[in-house]
Amino acid sequence: MSDYDAVVVGSGPNGLAAAIELARSGRSVLVRERAEAVGGGLRSGELTLPGFVHDLCSAVHPLAAASPFFRMLPLAEHGLEWIEPPLPLAHPLDGGEAALLRRSVAETADALGPDALSYRRVFEALAADWSQLEGSLLGPLARIPRHPLALARFGLSGLQPAASFARRRFEGGPARALFAGLAAHSILPLETLGSASFGLVLGTTGHAVGWPLPRGGSQRIADALASYLRSLGGEIQTDAPVESIDELSAPTILCDVSPRQLLRLAGDRLPPRYRRTLERFRYGSGVFKLDWALAAPIPWAAPECAEAGTVHVGGTLEEITASERAPARGETSDRPFVLLAQPSLFDASRAPDGKHTAWAYCHVPNGSDADLTEAIERQIERFAPGFGELVLARSVMGPADLECRNPNLVGGDIGGGSNELRQILARPALRIDPYATPLEGVYLCSASTPPGGGVHGMCGYLAARAALRAG
Numbered sequence: 407m408s409d410y411d412a413v414v415v416g417s418g419p420n421g422l423a424a425a426i427e428l429a430r431s432g433r434s435v436l437v438r439e440r441a442e443a444v445g446g447g448l449r450s451g452e453l454t455l456p457g458f459v460h461d462l463c464s465a466v467h468p469l470a471a472a473s474p475f476f477r478m479l480p481l482a483e484h485g486l487e488w489i490e491p492p493l494p495l496a497h498p499l500d501g502g503e504a505a506l507l508r509r510s511v512a513e514t515a516d517a518l519g520p521d522a523l524s525y526r527r528v529f530e531a532l533a534a535d536w537s538q539l540e541g542s543l544l545g546p547l548a549r550i551p552r553h554p555l556a557l558a559r560f561g562l563s564g565l566q567p568a569a570s571f572a573r574r575r576f577e578g579g580p581a582r583a584l585f586a587g588l589a590a591h592s593i594l595p596l597e598t599l600g601s602a603s604f605g606l607v608l609g610t611t612g613h614a615v616g617w618p619l620p621r622g623g624s625q626r627i628a629d630a631l632a633s634y635l636r637s638l639g640g641e642i643q644t645d646a647p648v649e650s651i652d653e654l655s656a657p658t659i660l661c662d663v664s665p666r667q668l669l670r671l672a673g674d675r676l677p678p679r680y681r682r683t684l685e686r687f688r689y690g691s692g693v694f695k696l697d698w699a700l701a702a703p704i705p706w707a708a709p710e711c712a713e714a715g716t717v718h719v720g721g722t723l724e725e726i727t728a729s730e731r732a733p734a735r736g737e738t739s740d741r742p743f744v745l746l747a748q749p750s751l752f753d754a755s756r757a758p759d760g761k762h763t764a765w766a767y768c769h770v771p772n773g774s775d776a777d778l779t780e781a782i783e784r785q786i787e788r789f790a791p792g793f794g795e796l797v798l799a800r801s802v803m804g805p806a807d808l809e810c811r812n813p814n815l816v817g818g819d820i821g822g823g824s825n826e827l828r829q830i831l832a833r834p835a836l837r838i839d840p841y842a843t844p845l846e847g848v849y850l851c852s853a854s855t856p857p858g859g860g861v862h863g864m865c866g867y868l869a870a871r872a873a874l875r876a877g
Contacts, residue, residue: 408656410436410641412873415648415671416662416852418446418814422631423475423863424660424851427870429638436656437640440647443625444632446662446812447820448861450623453801454699457758460801461624461697462811463820465747465765466716468494468611469860470627471618472540475867479634486630487621491715491752494617496708497584498719498789504708505580507588507612514613521581528575529609532560536614543607544857544864564603565827569596569727571605579722585609586726587718590743592825593690593769595731600827619715619749623756627861651675651848658873660851662866664689664814664822665834668843668850677844683835687854690825691733692805692818694778695767699798703751703762706790715752719744719766719785733769738776742768744785761798772817773805814852821860822853833858841869842876849873 414425417439425435443449447463454460470476471488495507508514511533515525532539539560563571568589572582589596589605611617620626632642651659651671661668665684669676676684703712711717720726720743729739746766750756756763766786768778779802786793803811805818814822823829833840834854841849851869853859 410434410656412436412658412660413438413654413656414660414662414851415654416446416814417444417628417632417642418662418852419448419627419631419861419863420851420853420866420869421446421660421662422628422635423866424662424870425640426479426631426635426638427475427867428658428874429635429640431874433658435635435640437635437642438646438648439642439644442645444642444644445625445628446814448624448628450625453697454799458699458761458763459623459756460763461749461765463808463815464624464861465749466617466619467624467627467861468608468615468617469544469862471615472536472611473544473862473864474540475863479631481630481634484630484633484637486626488618489621489752490616490618491713493710493714494612495716495718496711496714497580497587498706498708498711498717499580499583500721500788502707503580504710505584506710506714507584507609509613509616511613518581519578521576521578524575525581528563528606529613532606532610533613536610544862545868560603560606564606565600566602567597567599568592568601568605569723571602572723582723583721583726586723587720587743590718590720590726590730591745593821594825595734596727597731598826600825600830604825617716619747619753621753621755651845658847658849660849660866660869660873662814662852663850664816664852665850665854666816667813672843672845672848675845680835680844687834688824688826688829689772689816689819690821690823691769692772692774693767693808693820694770694774694776694782694805694818695765695803695808696779696782697801698764699757699800700762700764701796701798702760704748704764704786704790704796705792708789712751715747715749717746717748719746719789730769733771736771738770738774738778738781739768740781741785742778742781744768744782746786770805770818772819774818775804775806777802777804822858825858830858839872841872
């Protein structure tokens with residue numbers, strides 16, 4: 407007999423969430439993690455110089471703040487403290503101006519001039535409806551929604567391509583650029599059906615819950631989840647890779663892994679049809695990531711950018727659209743859209759006194775070996791003249807480096823798979839229960855299941871609930 411009711415393979419946010427939900431339901435649980443520390447995409451470390459704390463993957467966490475599951479947990483009692491910068495997001499523009507996403511829809515809209523009314527029409531109802539929408543948007547889309555009218559209102563806009571949505575809804579450059587940057591988190595060309603949904607969700611979370619940073623680094627989220635799991639009696643083993651599910655004797659096994667890894671773990675035990683489906687699973691574009699140790703804060707030409715935890719560096723809608731189209735064509739952009747976080751402005755624990763950190767990435771073709779360091783830094787210098795003079799050290803990670811640190815990031819894909827519509831609806835396969843595999847007692851609980859990428863734990867929570875229903 408097994409010593410545990412369940413074994414969870416992988417300790418990313420979804421693996422830990424699955425283990426917690428099982429332990430909350432009275433099951434004995436073991437988590438096996440191949441790395442020396444828990445976290446998966448929630449890891450932090452000194453990547454550049456001693457005393458500079460950098461996030462190895464995710465850094466800013468609107469979906470953690472929005473997660474119904476995380477809100478159930480007493481994570482503050484286990485050391486997690488959220489910091490909310492004065493502005494969730496800034497988007498610098500040429501000429502020293504910036505479009506700013508504030509917590510207030512009205513204040514954001516009022517600064518957008520001729521697009522004030524349009525912005526209100528897009529986001530006021532969504533922000534007001536967020537408590538009704540979150541269960542549907544952070545869950546399996548195939549189930550019957552509890553609030554169908556709110557979801558229908560979202561869907562009519564969200565199914566559109568982001569670029570055409572921005573052009574139809576907004577007249578001015580700032581509003582169009584702001585929405586384009588939000589939608590670019592989809593890691594899709596902005597002409598793709600459904601890409602507008604990412605802009606709508608992230609803009610709405612900015613207004614409804616904010617875009618917070620964890621004090622001390624993203625590792626603190628993983629550490630808090632692990633601490634809570636242990637308080638429930640769950641066990642965690644690090645430096646404990648799993649080579650095959652055959653070595654796990656528990657009646658329930660949950661795998662916080664990509665479809666590619668599940669193919670390796672399960673081998674020929676998977677039925678041919680399901681195996682072929684996993685083999686056809688599409689991974690999205692990769693990312694090229696930089697972290698900097700800085701002598702001083704980034705000298706933004708638009709001073710309001712220093713109030714934002716997240717800065718979208720990419721210019722106009724047209725520029726961002728071109729940048730996000732390139733990776734899908736197997737190309738890189740000379741003027742990439744850059745997602746940047748500057749946590750040390752609001753969290754002094756991230757750097758020595760007077761010094762700062764910054765984190766940034768751009769999208770590149772899956773598995774690309776191109777070096778985008780110069781292109782990224784040139785984009786930042788465009789909106790923050792003098793940035794390059796402040797760099798004390800940098801860490802450079804391309805897709806291969808990211809996948810080496812975390813095998814779930816296949817080809818540098820941080821989203822657990824492409825976000826194209828058909829794959830969102832059938833992730834990783836078209837099944838009544840997307841978490842269950844054809845193998846009895848074996849479940850997939852990674853970001854390659856609904857609702858997909860992001861630090862929210864809902865994939866793990868929902869997979870655990872599926873396992874519990876099955877007995």
